[in-house]
Amino acid sequence: MSHSLRPYLEYQADRVEAVLAAHRAPGRVTGGTVGPRLIRFFLNPAPNIRFAAIKRLADDLALAMQVPTLTIERGKEGIILEFSNPNPRPVTLLDLLAEAMPIPLSTVLLGLTDTGAPLLARLAAPEVAHILVAGTTGSGKSALLRTMAASLVLTHTPKLLELLCIDPKGRTFPAFQGVPHLKRRPITQIPEALEALQSAARMMEARDRRGEEPPTDSDAVQGTSVPRLVIFIDELADLLMQGEAPFTDVLTRLVQRGRQAGVHVVAATQHPSAAILSSVMRANFPLRLVGRVVSAEDARVASGRAGTNAHLLNGRGDFLAVGGGEEPIRFQAAYMDEKDLKKQMTALYGGAAPYASQLPMLAMSSV
Numbered sequence: 529m530s531h532s533l534r535p536y537l538e539y540q541a542d543r544v545e546a547v548l549a550a551h552r553a554p555g556r557v558t559g560g561t562v563g564p565r566l567i568r569f570f571l572n573p574a575p576n577i578r579f580a581a582i583k584r585l586a587d588d589l590a591l592a593m594q595v596p597t598l599t600i601e602r603g604k605e606g607i608i609l610e611f612s613n614p615n616p617r618p619v620t621l622l623d624l625l626a627e628a629m630p631i632p633l634s635t636v637l638l639g640l641t642d643t644g645a646p647l648l649a650r651l652a653a654p655e656v657a658h659i660l661v662a663g664t665t666g667s668g669k670s671a672l673l674r675t676m677a678a679s680l681v682l683t684h685t686p687k688l689l690e691l692l693c694i695d696p697k698g699r700t701f702p703a704f705q706g707v708p709h710l711k712r713r714p715i716t717q718i719p720e721a722l723e724a725l726q727s728a729a730r731m732m733e734a735r736d737r738r739g740e741e742p743p744t745d746s747d748a749v750q751g752t753s754v755p756r757l758v759i760f761i762d763e764l765a766d767l768l769m770q771g772e773a774p775f776t777d778v779l780t781r782l783v784q785r786g787r788q789a790g791v792h793v794v795a796a797t798q799h800p801s802a803a804i805l806s807s808v809m810r811a812n813f814p815l816r817l818v819g820r821v822v823s824a825e826d827a828r829v830a831s832g833r834a835g836t837n838a839h840l841l842n843g844r845g846d847f848l849a850v851g852g853g854e855e856p857i858r859f860q861a862a863y864m865d866e867k868d869l870k871k872q873m874t875a876l877y878g879g880a881a882p883y884a885s886q887l888p889m890l891a892m893s894s895v
């Protein structure tokens with residue numbers, strides 16, 4: 529918690545307790561969490577006080593606390609009061625990376641959860657393996673792909689991890705030009721994208737035959753091991769619509785069998801509908817990162833389940849991580865402005881010197 533927020537939180541907790549006492553529904557604020565956008569208080573009511581009596585006081589509490597909205601829910605921590613953070617915290621990629629270090633091998637940083645913890649995803653885990661990012665225009669998909677790619681580049685040497693970046697619009701990955709983890713420059717042409725994916729699939733099959741797997745933790749890193757390959761695809765629908773059959777074919781192979789061989793697909797699309805993504809392919813993206821969508825129906829299609837309320841998200845990096853049977857986790861994607869990212873990458877990898885002398889500090893400390 530930032531120090532500057534403490535007096536505000538204490539003041540608000542006093543207000544809450546004063547309003548409750550004045551309405552003969554006494555209770556105490558026993559703790560809480562501060563997220564990038566939302567603050568939660570945990571409230572412990574006196575034993576004879578009913579939940580409904582407190583819930584009825586939402587408007588009076590919001591007035592006394594001078595917050596625009598206040599929700600009151602029951603949770604495992606007791607009664608939860610939720611209101612907006614007056615200083616929404618910008619979630620900057622480099623700050624959050626520094627906070628989350630040391631980040632384990634083959635783990636990608638996504639952002640900050642609404643309870644204020646860094647959210648990481650381990651690619652080697654079966655619950656992650658391949659990631660589908662969905663959301664309407666402006667939800668922050670491309671920015672999130674850049675964040676994931678940057679977090680991997682900054683925490684892995686090129687011997688441990690390689691990236692393949694595909695983006696038919698050519699706007700997502702220019703900052704990664706020249707980064708040694710990319711064996712090819714970011715791909716914008718459809719035929720080259722197909723050829724690169726087919727070549728990745730051949731490599732996956734060769735690794736399968738030879739029983740080669742990239743290391744899953746730092747202790748197992750050896751000079752001879754093969755690097756993990758993470759394939760980023762923005763505007764997946766563009767590829768699937770322009771070159772449909774062969775793309776569906778090769779991507780299905782990659783998501784069905786890639787994890788074991790250390791090949792992962794991270795793809796973004798506005799519309800993850802059945803018309804665009806085959807059901808087999810969709811079923812093989814265990815982790816969905818869902819940004820703002822336009823309707824409850826889109827929320828269901830994007831997340832693969834009902835009731836996520838992804839159509840009520842704010843956009844610009846406000847996401848839900850939806851996976852397996854667990855409750856979706858709301859998070860603010862870590863962000864770095866494209867120009868700053870370009871500067872950062874140029875500073876690290878801009879010269880012609882060999883990779884080793886240019887490794888960023890973050891990479892050093894994680895391996």
Ligand SMILES: Nc1ncnc2c1ncn2[C@@H]1O[C@H](COP(=O)(O)OP(=O)(O)OP(=O)(O)O)[C@@H](O)[C@H]1O
Nearest residue numbers: 664665666667668669670671672844845861862863
């Ligand atoms: N995590 C974030 N934090 C703060 N601002 C963000 C974040 N992500 C995105 N934005 C803002 O939202 C804008 C749109 O983001 P982005 O281009 O990634 O959206 P998109 O989902 O890829 O949209 P499109 O489908 O049109 O390509 C960005 O230019 C940036 O200003």
Ligand SMILES: [Mg+2]
Nearest residue numbers: 669670671762
């Ligand atoms: Mg985009």
